[in-house]
Amino acid sequence: MSKSIDGTPLTDEFRMPGEFEPHKQTWMLWPQRPDNWRLGAKPAQRSWVEVATAISQFEPVVVGVDHDQFDNARHRLPQHIRVVELSSNDAWMRDCGPSFVVNDEGELRLVDWDFNGWGGLHDGLEFPWDRDDAVPRKVAEIESVDRYKAPLVMEGGSFHVDGEGTLLTTEECLLSPGRNPDLSKGEIEQHLKDYLNVEKVIWLARGIDPEETNGHIDDVACFVRPGVLAFAWSDDRDHPYYDIQAENLAILLRQTDARGRALEVSKVPLPAPVVRTAEEADDVDHVEGTIPRQAGDALPASYINFYICNGGVVKPSFDDPMDEPARDAIQRLFPDRRVACVAGREILLGGGNVHCITQHQPRRSYR
Amino acid sequence: MSKSIDGTPLTDEFRMPGEFEPHKQTWMLWPQRPDNWRLGAKPAQRSWVEVATAISQFEPVVVGVDHDQFDNARHRLPQHIRVVELSSNDAWMRDCGPSFVVNDEGELRLVDWDFNGWGGLHDGLEFPWDRDDAVPRKVAEIESVDRYKAPLVMEGGSFHVDGEGTLLTTEECLLSPGRNPDLSKGEIEQHLKDYLNVEKVIWLARGIDPEETNGHIDDVACFVRPGVLAFAWSDDRDHPYYDIQAENLAILLRQTDARGRALEVSKVPLPAPVVRTAEEADDVDHVEGTIPRQAGDALPASYINFYICNGGVVKPSFDDPMDEPARDAIQRLFPDRRVACVAGREILLGGGNVHCITQHQPRRSYR
Numbered sequence: 001m002s003k004s005i006d007g008t009p010l011t012d013e014f015r016m017p018g019e020f021e022p023h024k025q026t027w028m029l030w031p032q033r034p035d036n037w038r039l040g041a042k043p044a045q046r047s048w049v050e051v052a053t054a055i056s057q058f059e060p061v062v063v064g065v066d067h068d069q070f071d072n073a074r075h076r077l078p079q080h081i082r083v084v085e086l087s088s089n090d091a092w093m094r095d096c097g098p099s100f101v102v103n104d105e106g107e108l109r110l111v112d113w114d115f116n117g118w119g120g121l122h123d124g125l126e127f128p129w130d131r132d133d134a135v136p137r138k139v140a141e142i143e144s145v146d147r148y149k150a151p152l153v154m155e156g157g158s159f160h161v162d163g164e165g166t167l168l169t170t171e172e173c174l175l176s177p178g179r180n181p182d183l184s185k186g187e188i189e190q191h192l193k194d195y196l197n198v199e200k201v202i203w204l205a206r207g208i209d210p211e212e213t214n215g216h217i218d219d220v221a222c223f224v225r226p227g228v229l230a231f232a233w234s235d236d237r238d239h240p241y242y243d244i245q246a247e248n249l250a251i252l253l254r255q256t257d258a259r260g261r262a263l264e265v266s267k268v269p270l271p272a273p274v275v276r277t278a279e280e281a282d283d284v285d286h287v288e289g290t291i292p293r294q295a296g297d298a299l300p301a302s303y304i305n306f307y308i309c310n311g312g313v314v315k316p317s318f319d320d321p322m323d324e325p326a327r328d329a330i331q332r333l334f335p336d337r338r339v340a341c342v343a344g345r346e347i348l349l350g351g352g353n354v355h356c357i358t359q360h361q362p363r364r365s366y367r
Numbered sequence: 368m369s370k371s372i373d374g375t376p377l378t379d380e381f382r383m384p385g386e387f388e389p390h391k392q393t394w395m396l397w398p399q400r401p402d403n404w405r406l407g408a409k410p411a412q413r414s415w416v417e418v419a420t421a422i423s424q425f426e427p428v429v430v431g432v433d434h435d436q437f438d439n440a441r442h443r444l445p446q447h448i449r450v451v452e453l454s455s456n457d458a459w460m461r462d463c464g465p466s467f468v469v470n471d472e473g474e475l476r477l478v479d480w481d482f483n484g485w486g487g488l489h490d491g492l493e494f495p496w497d498r499d500d501a502v503p504r505k506v507a508e509i510e511s512v513d514r515y516k517a518p519l520v521m522e523g524g525s526f527h528v529d530g531e532g533t534l535l536t537t538e539e540c541l542l543s544p545g546r547n548p549d550l551s552k553g554e555i556e557q558h559l560k561d562y563l564n565v566e567k568v569i570w571l572a573r574g575i576d577p578e579e580t581n582g583h584i585d586d587v588a589c590f591v592r593p594g595v596l597a598f599a600w601s602d603d604r605d606h607p608y609y610d611i612q613a614e615n616l617a618i619l620l621r622q623t624d625a626r627g628r629a630l631e632v633s634k635v636p637l638p639a640p641v642v643r644t645a646e647e648a649d650d651v652d653h654v655e656g657t658i659p660r661q662a663g664d665a666l667p668a669s670y671i672n673f674y675i676c677n678g679g680v681v682k683p684s685f686d687d688p689m690d691e692p693a694r695d696a697i698q699r700l701f702p703d704r705r706v707a708c709v710a711g712r713e714i715l716l717g718g719g720n721v722h723c724i725t726q727h728q729p730r731r732s733y734r
Contacts, residue, residue, distance in 0.1 A: 001427070001447045060368070067454045067498060070505065080368045084508050085452050087434045131434060138437065141451050142509065 683711025
């Protein structure tokens with residue numbers, strides 16, 4: 001059973017842990033739509049298998065899948081990975097999935113945000129988005145976890161928390177006209193404080209994919225641990241993300257977190273710009289209501305879109321000279337975890353990367 | 368995770384417990400198809416809610432539902448009943464669901480039979496039946512239970528076990544040409560012994576619904592406990608089921624069970640014959656591939672189609688003078704359980720009753 005709970009995590013003293021805190025398991029959704037994934041999604045499915053398998057070295061993985069693809073997903077995924085029927089409009093568990101919260105008595109609940117396909121009828125990427133929006137309430141039932149319904153359009157990839165009262169996000173996304181146009185910045189911030197039990201919201205300016213997620217934070221910066229951030233960076237002033245990240249860096253360096261700490265910002269190199277090829281574009285179905293996929297599209301490649309799991313970090317590679325330096329930089333940031341690299345291009349073609357297709361379920365904790 | 372297991376419950380020393388042994392929970396599937404359930408399935412959904420609610424007094428209930436009906440089912444069912452996405456072709460969890468088996472070390476597995484819509488292309492009731500057939504492997508994943516794939520077309524409503532080595536079934540169903548036409552009676556019996564770890568199969572002759580399930584046992588007789596059967600009976604020689612049950616009774620009275628016990632057969636009265644009204648027939652969609660629903664159809668009404676759960680029995684009523692005598696007879700058979708009565712007509716219109724729409728998941732046991 002899963003109860004729908006009045007009140008908020010703030011009033012009930014639940015908090016969202018940092019991704020680097022211990023997990024029970026990782027949730028993913030199986031890709032299948034031929035209007036976002038080339039060649040009937042078979043290459044993407046191979047990438048999902050690679051990511052799920054990599055994570056499963058470190059912690060249990062559950063993959064949600066439509067009935068039509070159930071047997072195929074079950075066949076392609078290793079048997080130790082759990083496959084459950086959980087239909088969706090696409091496969092971005094980070095964004096449509098729940099945000100789990102815990103208290104100090106070992107209780108787990110989840111926050112179910114409104115989801116509108118990354119911008120609804122204004123500039124969303126898919127139509128309809130009903131199945132994606134239903135994912136958190138279905139996860140609540142599968143896991144028998146009680147659920148808060150938050151009256152806010154949000155995606156899990158649009159924010160990070162440090163588990164100690166600080167939230168990091170971008171104005172470009174959270175203040176975008178396709179999400180919560182009737183709420184002021186202050187009202188949005190209050191909802192974040194109510195539903196994630198944070199005390200301080202740090203607003204960066206922009207992300208690197210204005211056309212897709214309207215600038216999700218999870219391509220540009222993330223918490224390694226409280227007080228320490230990994231941050232996407234290129235020293236090349238001609239890199240298309242240079243100005244964006246220079247502006248974000250300036251903001252970060254004059255901020256403190258909820259505990260009053262100055263933030264330590266560790267740069268992780270960016271790969272060279274990546275664009276969609278004509279062949280990759282031609283292998284995708286054209287369907288009204290889905291964002292078109294065209295040759296020459298800029299793809300938001302960033303190593304920062306890694307996923308932290310128990311004892312590991314799973315990071316995308318792009319056949320780029322920076323693959324190894326980025327791996328080394330991330331490994332230095334996580335001396336107690338092993339960094340596993342997976343091929344990132346296929347996931348990137350659909351609009352995101354490893355972090356975007358995963359959602360961590362924290363372990364219950366007792367303090 | 369759920370592993371697919373080679374071997375059989377027989378070789379691995381797993382057995383299927385009797386329905387009267389302790390349960391962890393009850394599984395159901397939500398009805399929705401307008402070609403089997405009148406008026407868009409709304410009256411049936413109310414009956415399902417009544418049955419699920421009645422069972423939930425005694426033990427946890429999980430209801431599987433298609434995405435399209437997820438929110439509706441969640442809204443109509445009490446919050447303490449768990450609702451999971453689990454699509455199906457119709458709503459007969461007894462027949463398409465898994466048969467759970469246990470060992471003495473507290474392990475639980477399940478048997479996944481072939482399912483072909485109660486007779487496949489020969490005389491089946493629905494087409495296609497792919498989602499029904501997938502239900503056991505999805506349940507295995509939801510529950511993280513290992514799974515045996517049995518190479519036999521079977522429905523859960525076509526047999527009962529006493530948990531002590533005896534299985535009760537009908538020749539009419541198991542030897543029907545739409546199920547396993549290439550297997551001899553002896554080969555079918557061997558599969559039952561292999562996959563349910565029984566030693567003796569008692570074959571009754573016929574059931575009471577030749578047009579629907581080809582004579583499922585669960586309308587005519589069931590185990591109350593090892594050695595004791597509840598048995599549908601009418602003293603009226605003109606009752607349409609009199610001859611069928613007289614023949615079955617004669618068979619039972621000359622049988623012993625796997626432990627060598629003579630069987631104690633307790634008669635439970637049958638209701639008067641029930642037929643479908645013209646209005647009830649007209650409120651159902653006509654769709655090729657689904658058994659037609661016509662005015663005057665004989666409906667297989669039997670109180671024996673009750674469900675035994677922890678501390679309770681849930682039994683259908685039919686607005687019949689025998690409702691109360693049947694209730695009293697069943698109550699006498701289960702002195703330690705409370706008999707709860709639910710309205711049975713709406714479920715009967717679709718072809719079965721309380722037992723047909725439930726599937727018990729035994730509690731793990733240690734001996």
